[in-house]
Amino acid sequence: MRQLKLYYSIMMLLILLMAAGCASIGRMVDGTEQERYLAEGVKSLQTGKTRQARELLERVIAAPASSGLTDEALFRLALLHLNDEAGKWPARSLALLERLKKEYPRSSWTYQSAPLTAYLSGVQASHIRDHEQNLLLQRENKALRQNIERLKNLDMEMDKKIKR
Numbered sequence: 001m002r003q004l005k006l007y008y009s010i011m012m013l014l015i016l017l018m019a020a021g022c023a024s025i026g027r028m029v030d031g032t033e034q035e036r037y038l039a040e041g042v043k044s045l046q047t048g049k050t051r052q053a054r055e056l057l058e059r060v061i062a063a064p065a066s067s068g069l070t071d072e073a074l075f076r077l078a079l080l081h082l083n084d085e086a087g088k089w090p091a092r093s094l095a096l097l098e099r100l101k102k103e104y105p106r107s108s109w110t111y112q113s114a115p116l117t118a119y120l121s122g123v124q125a126s127h128i129r130d131h132e133q134n135l136l137l138q139r140e141n142k143a144l145r146q147n148i149e150r151l152k153n154l155d156m157e158m159d160k161k162i163k164r
Contacts, residue, residue, distance in 0.1 A: 034060050034069045045076065054080050061096075071104040075113050094120045 041056035057080070060073035078096035097117040104110050 034063050034066055034073075037063075038069050038073055041073065041076065045080075050080055050083075065103060067104060067107065071100055071107040071109045074100040074104075075109040078113065078116075090120065091124070094124060 037056045037059045041053045041060065044050070044053035044056060054077065057073045057077040061070055061077065063070075074096050078093045078100070081093040081096065082090050094117070097113050097120065100107070100113055101110050101117065
């Protein structure tokens with residue numbers, strides 16, 4: 001009987017707190033939920049379940065920011081995104097690392113990510129230069145093909161005139 005009263009008392013207290021919209025209880029639930037998602041995400045990484053790990057880490061960074069959780073999730077997620085873009089430029093990784101640097105400048109994860117961020121920034125700059133160079137070469141190739149066509153047409157016209 002005594003346990004039942006204690007149970008009802010706790011339930012009433014929780015209901016009252018929820019009805020009053022107590023923000024601190026909500027943050028505690030979010031924080032522990034984020035911790036659970038992060039822990040499960042790390043376990044998934046260790047067992048090679050990268051898709052599941054990515055989903056769990058995305059949940060952590062989508063929740064309200066929490067130092068020690070969100071920063072680690074951003075770093076790990078950035079590493080995961082390096083591999084999954086099938087030869088495309090890993091822009092998502094760089095965006096996550098830049099977010100990490102901006103939102104958590106004093107985090108140990110930011111410090112660890114600095115060399116990777118610098119490397120990816122350099123690769124991005126190189127990628128942009130290569131893309132611009134390719135566009136320029138495509139324009140030049142198009143102009144050369146047009147000139148070749150004009151020369152062919154001119155040559156055919158000259159052959160016709162010579163035959164007459």
